[in-house]
Amino acid sequence: MTPDSFWSRKLELLAERKSSSGRGDVDRSKLDALKLMIKNWEKSVISSETPERKDVFENSSGIPLKRVYTPSDQTGLEYSRDLGLPGEYPYTRGVYPTMYRGRPWTMRMFSGFGSANQTNKRLKYLLKEGETGLSIAFDMPTLYGYDADSDRAEGEVGKCGVSVSSLLDMETIFAGIPLDQISTSMTINAPAAVLTTMYAAVGEKQGVPLAKLRGTVQTDILKEYIAQKEWAFPPDAHLRIIRDMMIFCTDRMPLWHYISISGYHIREAGASAVQELAFTLADGFSYVELGKNAGLDVDKFVPRFSFFFNCDMDFFEEIAKFRAARRIWANVLKEKYGAKNPRSMLLRFHTQTSGVSLTWQQPLNNVVRTTIEALAAILGGTQSLHTNSYDEAWALPTEEAVTVALRTQQILFEETGLADVADPLGGSYYIESLTNEMEEQAYRYFEKIDQLGGVLEAIKQGYIQREIASTSYIKTQQLESGQRSIVGVNKYDVAEEKPIDYLKVNPTLSKKVASRLRALKRRRDNVRVRKSLEDLRKAFEDEKANSIFPMLECVRSYATLQEIMDVGRNVFGGWKEPVLV
Amino acid sequence: MSSQTLENQRSIPQRKIRILVAKPGLDGHDRGALVLSRAFRDAGMEVIYSGLLPTPEQVAQMAIDEDVDVVALSLLNGAHMTAFPKVVHFLKQKGGRETIVIGGGIIPDSDKPKLERMGIIGNFGPGTSLKTIVDFITDSVKKKRERLPKSGVKSRKKKPRTPPKSRKQTSRQK
Structure with missing residues (x-):
């Protein structure tokens, strides 16, 4: 694969924008005066009797920060090219012309825990409280493609989100x-x-x-x-x-x-x-x-x-x-x-x-x-x-x-008043x-x-x-050394009596969910399930086929999440990541 | 990691501490495990990392195969009450009764005494300093080596417990 010269060309352009030779919007005639003004001011800062808290100030990505920023820091910036108006290319100032004047951002709270039934109740509660979009969290077995009754799911059902093993669970959630x-x-x-x-x-x-x-x-x-x-x-x-x-x-x-x-x-x-x-x-x-x-x-x-x-x-x-x-x-x-x-x-x-x-x-x-x-x-x-x-x-x-x-x-x-003006810090x-x-x-x-x-x-x-x-x-070392502070952790910490009240997931949940799953497996048309899984296997094996159509049929026949994912695990195998330690 | 910790490490006469950092079960949150692996290495330990998604039995087997002093388990998915005791169970079954097992992750206070009774010590929460954990491990291994000067000597005595000084467990969760 040959590296794309697009990136290096782009970097050259950005370097030019940063250098004072960039043809930006700043008035050249006033720039020299400004630079002189800053130079004199810097001198007075350095000779000041009030020293700064640190020798070097940088942000969390390690970008060094100046004392103050002025027009001299953006000599190459061209308003129409680099910023534009909200809803206009290159969208630096926002993707919609009216931004939050039109409508507020969607307040979307991620939720989901325990059984499909509990999650259904939580979603309805959030809708009633004025939430405008639903967001579902799934438990670990679901995220990895295992059913609630799998050996690998033991102790993890419903812990970090809702457990979904089949279409039946999704029907309940919604x-x-x-x-x-x-x-x-x-x-x-x-x-x-x-x-x-x-x-x-x-x-x-x-x-x-x-x-x-x-x-x-x-x-x-x-x-x-x-x-x-x-x-x-x-x-x-x-x-x-x-x-x-x-x-x-x-x-x-x-x-x-x-x-x-x-x-x-x-x-x-x-x-x-x-x-x-x-x-x-x-x-x-x-x-x-x-x-x-x-x-x-x-x-x-x-x-x-x-x-x-x-x-x-x-x-x-x-x-x-x-x-x-x-x-x-x-x-x-x-x-x-x-x-x-x-x-x-x-x-x-x-x-x-x-x-x-x-x-x-x-x-x-x-x-x-x-x-x-x-x-x-x-x-x-x-x-x-x-x-x-x-x-x-x-x-x-x-x-x-x-x-x-x-x-x-x-x-x-x-x-x-935050929602009344687009990109107010632009x-x-x-x-x-x-x-x-x-x-x-x-x-x-x-x-x-x-x-x-x-x-x-x-x-x-x-x-x-x-x-x-x-x-x-x-980052962790900076915290250890005190170079970075977190209030309550390495600064202003106190001996704490006890953690606050928290939500616990019912420990009998996994048994309930598993028995519901067993009942489903008895009730469904197992001939149809096997046929649909077989069709999915064929689609997975054929690189040119589209696997979504047979997958939809698997789901409709109440094949479980793991049954579907196991077809993939058999065809494609698993994955071991490169050595990181 | 301060160089002082490194010096403390070097003063231990026996072999370097061998430690398996492991994430049993379905949990990809490996930030803490990776940071700790580096910290343990910087503190002079020999570190083996389990990689992701081993079963508790596979973790125990790795501990035996690698002949480690300590297994450090990390879970942030709430499954510690199932996965940690299983590792201990398989360790005992495979002849690793004396291996020190340390836990860490999102572990509510109310679970800690239960875990300790099952032989999982430490049980450090988020925000614990690296030094606290390194010192805890160094100390636990030192005590074990004093108690069992020869490796492989079986003992019926309970494992020594040394709760870290900076973490007071003053009360239980309701």
Whole structure:
């Protein structure tokens, strides 16, 4: 594979923008005077009697920070080329012309635990409390494609989300919730295609046609190998199934976001903001190439892509990250992949506040952390937002904690004036400089990954995983040494009497779920199940076939999640990651 | 990791501490396990990492095959009450009765005494400093070696327990 010169050309352009020779908007005649003014001021600062707290100031990605930013930091910035107006290329200032004046971001709270029945109740509660979109968390066995009665599921059923073993569970989760009136986000990757077909089958039963189903399934398997590590098959097999989904959904589920390219987990695994930005977008470009190579038209399938980012505590860096992400995506889609449809160039994203930033110590402080992170996500122009609950460093959140988290968003929208002006920090000398800097660092990673042979190769070599592990180790050491502070953890810590109340999952749950599954296996038409699984096997074995049609038939016949995934495990095998330690 | 910790390590006369860092079961959250693996290595230990998704029995087998002093188990998916005791069970079955088993992850206080009774000590939560964990391990191994100067000597005595100084477990979860 020959490295693409696109990245190096882009880097040259960015270097030119940064150097004073760049032809930006700044008035040259006034620039020299400004520079002299800054020089004199610097002298007075240095000779000042009040020393600064540290010798070096840098943000959480290690970008060195100046005392103050001025027009001299953006001599190469051209407003129309680099920023534009909201809803206009390159979308730095937001993807919609009216942004939150039109409608607020979607307040989408991730939930799901225990049995399908319990989750159904929680979803209905959240809808009643004013939530505008559903978001489902699955338990570990479901995420790895095992049924609740599997040996591998022991002790894990319903622990980190809801357990789904068959269409029956999905029917229960969505009982009384009309699928044509809501949008649903499902956080699942390795078995994403199976869950999509299950959702489609629930729609069929409710009489809602495929073309009307709205929602998102995460599907982003590349970040699984990079960060979250929830896979079932080798990467090439998963990518092939994603290709099948792209084709199926482009054709039949036009409102379905079949992939949500996720930086969230990359960040939680220890990446810096720059790494989150770079690796997530690099994954996105890989999926563009996957669809292109399958013969799809970029402007037909890319508009269904959406993104999912983390928002941590370094306030300005996060805002700059979101702005840089939009500009990079628009530039690359247009210039490298030849997109013409503006919707292919729009980077729309969901944000979740940082889970890692939450502390189990002094848990009420987490309300403050989440508020600051939510504020940065909104100032960064997010399309939807999940705010974490203050008790989540310990366990799944209680209803009280979830309500506070949702109210946080409602307060930000209703009481602050935050939603009245698009990209209110645009034009800030600091924010624009930081946006440029993060953009440039992301391009350096794109070039490096390209030199390694692309994202898939970089994953197989362990490069991306090791980059993240290094950052994460350095961060931990900074905390140890006191170079980095977390209130309640290594500063202002107190002896704490006891953790707060938390939600516990019923220990008898797994038995109940398993017996329900056994009953289903007796009741269903097992001849039809076997036939549908056999057809799926044939489709998996034929690289050219589209596996989604036979998968939908498996789901309809109540074949279980594991039965379906086992067909894949038999055909494709499993996966062992490269040595990282 | 401070160089002082490294010095403490070197002062131990016996062989280097061999430690298996393991993630039994369906849990891909490996950030902590990877950070700790590096920290243990920086502290002078010989580190073996299980990789992801081994069963508890496979973890126990690795511990035996690698002849480790310590198995450090990490789980953040809430399955510690099932997976950790299973590792201990298989360790005993396979002749690893004296292997020190340390737990870590999202472990509620109310589970800690139960885990300790089953022979899983430490049970460190998020935010525990690396030094606390390294010192705990060094100390546990030192005590075990004093008690069992020759490797392979069986003992009916209970394993020594040394709760880390900085973590007071003052009360139980309701």
